[in-house]
Amino acid sequence: MFIHKKEPLQPVEVKSPDPAFAQKLLEQFGGATGELTASLQYFVQSFHMEDPAIKDMLQDIATEEMGHLEMVGMLIEQHTKRASANIQDAAYKSTLFSLRGKGPHFLNSEGDAWTADYINEGGNPARDLRANIAAEAGALQTYESLLAYSPDEGTTRTLRHLGTREVAHTQMFMTALQSMHKLDDAIFGDLKPDDTVNVYYNLSTSLDGSSKRGPWNSEPAFKFVQDPAQQKKKKGSIG
Amino acid sequence: MFIHKKEPLQPVEVKSPDPAFAQKLLEQFGGATGELTASLQYFVQSFHMEDPAIKDMLQDIATEEMGHLEMVGMLIEQHTKRASANIQDAAYKSTLFSLRGKGPHFLNSEGDAWTADYINEGGNPARDLRANIAAEAGALQTYESLLAYSPDEGTTRTLRHLGTREVAHTQMFMTALQSMHKLDDAIFGDLKPDDTVNVYYNLSTSLDGSSKRGPWNSEPAFKFVQDPAQQKKKKGSIG
């Protein structure tokens, strides 16, 4: 069960209300990289996860993200409700708040309704933790973009805290994944790979025939192959 | 520019056509974890990526995934078109092929149209590579689920190959991320974290007050805190 306390996880105090910035903030309330996505993704994963300690971590972080959702909502509320009449009048004409009302909505900064299509989960612990590291990376990038436009110190402090916590969560998920030895080992589950598992296919070719190389397509880890049909013929059947 | 060759990356040969299984296969043609998602995600990221070698890797793999999309499409085509009249008649009544026509469609196994909301990208190389590792993990898990229901050896061989390549791509993305030192280091970009970056909040509590612990919420890496408000008071302002 959940309990709500009428105090945010960290104080939220906007000094220079800016409804246009509030519309950008919607990206983290009702957008793909926002707090709702994170909270619901970890919450739903917690039902699938068998390991009780990782399940507990998912529930801890899901609950914290609900609190973050509330903090973003408070930012939006203050940036829309506290603006002076002049600012409001100008800003509302060009923002979705003119028709949808002041305060937060489950929309992104482009006015699109949140959808569970943003969520990535499926029960395998390695898959779910990788999905979470990706989700946190998206959230962090959006907070960095928002910080570049932040109109006042209070907003900056809150956004900086929220970004910090994404870093913290990422490190927790990485640590948990490492504890399963799945941070740097690709495979999981029952799949028996065929003999192409170390092959790098060079299907996009430069005009001069050269190819950029890095550790991801170099010996000894990877065998560089121009043409899968060609390799297949040499090898005979895969398997 | 793209060139198409009228031969799949690997042979696709179905022996026991099963339209009901074909509907499940749609998950990897027009579903969230499918080949279209992977191909378009890496393709669109290649425009953002400044490092030419990683850009080249994204284009190589995006192009390979288009070929995988074609292979999944061929599986679906054969599982629907080659079925005997009896099997078709029975199966079509209970599958979406009865109204949408035989062969592949950009729908998932539940009949939902593919949407770019499945794509995770945004330009930062670390974020994009993490998103790709997550995408591959989802694809791998779905291939494993499909393999458990595979009706014939030809289908199994193709699915096993496609799963193998997801493993290979994951290893490539992990290697590339490691080359940036971002496989096990959470932070990227300009964020200056506040002093909560190593704190673990215990917001979901067991009835007996105990808490499951693991390396992700233990000293020295993480400081375990029950109550964010309490910690904040001790510390004074965050910063």
Place this chain on the structure above:
Amino acid sequence: MFIHKKEPLQPVEVKSPDPAFAQKLLEQFGGATGELTASLQYFVQSFHMEDPAIKDMLQDIATEEMGHLEMVGMLIEQHTKRASANIQDAAYKSTLFSLRGKGPHFLNSEGDAWTADYINEGGNPARDLRANIAAEAGALQTYESLLAYSPDEGTTRTLRHLGTREVAHTQMFMTALQSMHKLDDAIFGDLKPDDTVNVYYNLSTSLDGSSKRGPWNSEPAFKFVQDPAQQKKKKGSIG
């Protein structure tokens, strides 16, 4: 901020696991009339609401609905995970759990991802409370439909409790709306109605020219008019 306690609001105990029924239960986890819709609708409204007492009510009920979401998730978890191998095997072939994994997902019973398009809110207290009464009515109707297919007593007890609470919430919203005198008075806000406010237009006509009547299209409350163009001509300009 939110706190999670590892105990459901009411006990959830499934005796006869049925994955096919679990798919129906998704309607109340990730469907239009489900607990996520209710919880998020009331939560987001609480930011807009100026009256502190009604705001508090919205927060109380939003938090309870999160707990209900957890209970529905537990039902789905038990109906999928606890089924015997035989039942699982049969059921998984025909349910979305075969590919998406066991346990709950933010999908409805037809496999469609939850969307915030289901939410109805906009800041005006009368509008929001009316939206909530409608949301609860949808939830109640779905619980009644589910109860008709409930496979065991434990499931029935949980569904009956969840339905009961929708009735309780409805009565609370009705009482709050009545306290504003908006339960039976249509108008709110600044609109100055024109002179058609009591007119009933008979735009759908029976073949014999007769029209069904009730208090909603009868004198003295409503003036019955066949043809708006005709009425307009008699009246002259509206206003």
Place this chain on the structure above:
Amino acid sequence: MFIHKKEPLQPVEVKSPDPAFAQKLLEQFGGATGELTASLQYFVQSFHMEDPAIKDMLQDIATEEMGHLEMVGMLIEQHTKRASANIQDAAYKSTLFSLRGKGPHFLNSEGDAWTADYINEGGNPARDLRANIAAEAGALQTYESLLAYSPDEGTTRTLRHLGTREVAHTQMFMTALQSMHKLDDAIFGDLKPDDTVNVYYNLSTSLDGSSKRGPWNSEPAFKFVQDPAQQKKKKGSIG
């Protein structure tokens, strides 16, 4: 069957064409609270409704709303097509009409395509009428928001009429619901409520422990309970 007459229900005459305002008007053409939602919701409900007199009311109002959809479309047409070249040039650059063409589209003011996810219906007469009262409330609020930005008297007169009719429809639906004694009585259908039907759970708590009260969480109608687990223990099993 439907018949169309080439005259709107009320005259529509725009004097000061404003394409930017036309984009806002899309909210009532192809948006959640718009005329299409209302018309289709009542139309589809009319198939489910057994009471012939209420069925007739739904058909009358659904047909009127189609005419309202036409009137909103005419407003948008005139606000885009009749603007002078200068105004058009400036406005089109910042509106969706530059790419989608002049006149109405089934999009909301943020450019999102209309979806039947906005519709709330399910066959039970009380549920459907409550859904309709909520739909009308949303429409009314949006018309009020639009009126605040209306650029000319003709537009204002039309919007005022459309808002007036939402009030009229609301009163009709309230009257019909009252005729079933379901305007102020929450329960309908077969549900046998358990003993929590009059309980108010105080799950969101103020820091000082106090709680805002109103008739919706006060004796005698409601029993105020802090903790559902606690209440359950006292009562024994629910039921």
Place this chain on the structure above:
Amino acid sequence: MFIHKKEPLQPVEVKSPDPAFAQKLLEQFGGATGELTASLQYFVQSFHMEDPAIKDMLQDIATEEMGHLEMVGMLIEQHTKRASANIQDAAYKSTLFSLRGKGPHFLNSEGDAWTADYINEGGNPARDLRANIAAEAGALQTYESLLAYSPDEGTTRTLRHLGTREVAHTQMFMTALQSMHKLDDAIFGDLKPDDTVNVYYNLSTSLDGSSKRGPWNSEPAFKFVQDPAQQKKKKGSIG
């Protein structure tokens, strides 16, 4: 304005109610190729169309399609409501009517909500009429698929009529397009084509190098070119 008459355009009489078939019928009520798509597409185009005679045609057909929507709704209503208790019980378990209620809904046969993304329109008369011919072709194909599963003669007669009218509308749209000389002439609007307008690029190549030919990639109408880069070099700059 619209008027509704309580008689369908053609009689609708189901003899062998089949709720499973009713779910398939939803494809033409709330699906991509259904009557709602057609009706709303032509209706919204009528606002853009300047030619009064073509505008009138669009309004005539849009209005007829609303009547067809009603007829499909009546089919679904009868196939769900009139079924015997036994048939209903069996069928409802496996159809969406068990949770969504009997009768039509704005969903397709896979349970997805109708969306205006299905609509194709934009103001240019040639573009809109081509979109309509395509829409009718989709509708016709779905009716043909449904006819193959039709469970009784009454259903067959209605579906045959609806399919017939799609043919009739197609012929009307073709005739109108021909009257603009745009049925067989591709170009419209202000575009000044460059010198690739008659070139056919052979970008998908057979393994033996051969290419299938038809009038669409043959002299004199089309110039067959293997490689766009190669052609460009010969020609110099395009223009």
Place this chain on the structure above:
Amino acid sequence: MFIHKKEPLQPVEVKSPDPAFAQKLLEQFGGATGELTASLQYFVQSFHMEDPAIKDMLQDIATEEMGHLEMVGMLIEQHTKRASANIQDAAYKSTLFSLRGKGPHFLNSEGDAWTADYINEGGNPARDLRANIAAEAGALQTYESLLAYSPDEGTTRTLRHLGTREVAHTQMFMTALQSMHKLDDAIFGDLKPDDTVNVYYNLSTSLDGSSKRGPWNSEPAFKFVQDPAQQKKKKGSIG
């Protein structure tokens, strides 16, 4: 299988970068009328098409459209990345690139994610080719709209080429459709039309009773009928 060559089909060179125009360009990258829609529509149709020569044409054009998608992506990349700091700063504040990152995304100009609901296909060759002619018409109209706002000659040259190719593809599809005698003959498939196939219903009526006429509702091709019920009575049963 697909091969990518690191050279666009035609050179893409932007001189006056304009991020606001880049947002409009998204319409052809991730919008309904864009290159992704075209490419995927023809690609998926190629699996259904039995005629090998038409199948080959679909593969040729699908592959070309992928190259066009790349060209539009390059336009967007250059219009966002190459802008001077001042222009970027101003433009990013009002465009979605501020939060989503520079370069292309699978969104339309209003920020909506691409969806396969835009695709029209179903296996019947006549239906699919008609759908393709409609798709090309939409693409052409959008390119014409974009050309009206094109900020430099390089952009104009690229857009003009892309528009030209839509004309070329249209002519190819028309020629193929004509080769099946389905360009001007509405019917296809197994439908046996009833006796209303040449009837024109006049369901939208002018106030003065007159009706606009054209070849599409005139003798001898079409029989003009006011009222379907009336005609039905004269004829007796249809069939």
